[in-house]
Amino acid sequence: MTLRILLLLLLVVYFGDVFGQKVVRDGDMELSLVHVVWRHGDRSPIVTFNSDPFQEDYWKFGGGGWGQLSPLGMKQHLNLGKLLRNRYVDIQNSTYSLLPAVYSSKAIYVRSTDLNRTLISATANLLGMYGQNEYGSIGGFDYPEVEGWPKGFIPMPIHTVDYDTDYIGNMDCDCPRRTWLWNMVKQSDFIQSWLQLPNVSYVLNTTRALINQNAELEDFWVVPDALYIEQIHYNETLRQLNTWYSDEFYDQMTVVNDQIYLFQYGVFDGQKIEMQNMDMGRELLKIRAGSLMNDISDRIALKSSCQYINSSSKHCKWINELKYYTYSAHDETIYSVLVALGIQEYTIKPHGYPLYAAAVIIEFWRNTTSNSDYFKVLYHAQDGDGINVFTSNIPGCSSDYCSIDVLNNVSMYLKPDKPMTEWCTVVDNNNNQSIISYFITVVFVVLVQYCLN
Template sequence: MFIALLLSVRIISILSITEEDFDLVFVQALWRHGNRAAQYPYLNDKFAENDWNSIGSGIGQLTYKGVRQHIELGESIRKRYIESGFLPEIFDEEVVVFRSTNRNRTILSAKANFLGMYPKKNGEEIKLPIIVLENYGNDCINNVMCKCPRRDILQNLAKDLDEYKEVVEDQSTISLFSKLSKVAGETIHAENFWRLPDTLRCEKQNFPDSFEQRTPWYSEELLEEMEALNTKINRFTSGLYASPEKPNRLDIGKEIRKLRCGPLISDIFGRMLQKLDCIYSQNRAGRSSGCSEKTWKMKYYAYSSHDMTLYSLLTAMGLEDLTSMEIGSWPSYASSLFVELFIRKQDKNPYFRIIYRNPSSSYAPTEFFNLTPLIPKCHESSFCHLSILENVFKEFNIGMPVSEFCHVTNDLEL
């Protein structure tokens, strides 16, 4: 159904930044860091720290390839937003703002991305101010795996769901975990399983000439089996359950998604409302008291982030199945989403678009795709009224600071 819809609305094309009936007024970008080294080498792993140092900064860090990926993404962003005249040709830190999680790979990706957007002129390097929360574990907007007792309890409750058990306790899964535990030299189970296919992918991509020699037990068939299981477990971790209710009627999947999607959606939507307040008050006569100088000047806000954060936004918008489409797959290194805010010229109403670029796309890895027609209730339109995004915000809004909500556990069945 998704692919048929994709083709019917003809979104497989390079998109123009401007449309005749709309004015682009604000953009929020979200991307995954570039190619990195494996984070969790397994006990019998033949690749060591020295191997990763030779192509980057060590285990878990951005590789030189990852830097190049983000320079290329930045160049594409430059063509889309700077060369079109939307963003200034000369960098202005009040107009273009970058935020990153407190991880080397996301911070360096932001810097490389910026270098693609605003390349050096006359050898002069521009310093990029990046907003970084000091504590990675407390950044629940940009890091869906932040410290959150409520989410941890919900994830444990979900393990009692029949849907979860049918996958994790299936004999084929148990057999796979047993086989992998033997070759890895350590116990593989549902919670740490994702690390092994992730490590194998990293090693195969970055050391193609020696990977199979150092990993003689590897086969494409085995990786496919691991990836199929990993996809199911990732969906569970993301709160995507077909039948998520417990006897107390708590929708566990929905509650998990609130914690993973809610803070980010609230941040994105809240900034859009602030921008609209500035625009509408200016149209009336002067800025309102709610319009700060900072919001008035800002036109581009970027989150340098992780794959799970991108996926949380896709799930919030009802686009989780995008990952099984030609333009999809799991958000790969340097994948990016852009939430564009428009004002329709005719009636001054606000509209939005969600744009996607995925370098691992089998169709066109360098192109920007308009996902808006695929969003439920956007009625296959290339532009969607902001009220639809407002409904998503209301659905996942937790109603209090996430630091407080993460400690609300009295309504959970312990």
């Protein structure tokens, strides 16, 4: 076995087909780095409404309980991993042989939000991308060759941070400023007028009566989300136990819910809402998408600087070797990227939100003739679909390759004014400060007059 390993390693060194640096070209364009943001696979509901007959005891898969990845969800990400391998890994039928045939810890970095469903989705995805027996990994070298260990399976690290303070991957992290902005927007004339539309008020009022609870706008998603999952796993039983359910009313709920999604991300049917001297659309999207967009653009900028300007710097070694960075996250994470780039209407209709195992891909390319940087945006809508290019739909872009300046401008426009740990605590208290200042002034004047008298 030792001799076999040595021979294989010699072949690797000779041909450079595993750990060697790849040069991927499309004419004058050279691919340098790929970012992927994907949604987890199919899961049980995160929570449900009061009158739902399918409470937590119904959900047994994935360890049981709310929000757990199902075997279907695992399969969806296994398939996505294989699809990504076909595009990026050094194999015969790949589109761009950017990545080595066997997993390299220097070329690949995987980050996940700290939830079971995203962590397991990442594991399933990597299993499809690098964990199969026919992928060229070596027993005893890449994984233990012992009874019980799946042949070809290489454990790969998945990095995470605390869920409540994951400002990059978790759009619902703890952030008082986001709540404050949204509560203000809900009181705007625009939203109040929308709420009075006959179809909207009918759906909201009827739903609240049927579920026996007063769901706020930001919580309305719970109902169509639970019903969507129940159609997948309990379709016939759903129609028997939930007597008010109908496909027609479900469709009406999803239309309203999709609109609420847009409002939460600062999209107001082309209108600009200004409150307290702020562009509320920008502020809402900044607090949701700003960290992620800047994380991506900053990494691309560093890659460009190190690879093409200052490649000999010792600080550049890690980024020069990095080829593939992925975020295992949620529908809202993908949604934030699509809305930030202005392509949500092209990528996710008619569904209104990213489906299970959806993925948005941002590729970084370099024009080796003009020494200019470009990016390409692609989207995988759901399991079974391919990967399609949407760069030309981005405002300011006219072809599949777009100047990196467009991406940088979006990121700068949405860049939080302070580090998120501070920015999330910033809520407007000018009115309170004015009242306090006025009170202090009055007290001071009274005291002065008292002393003078």
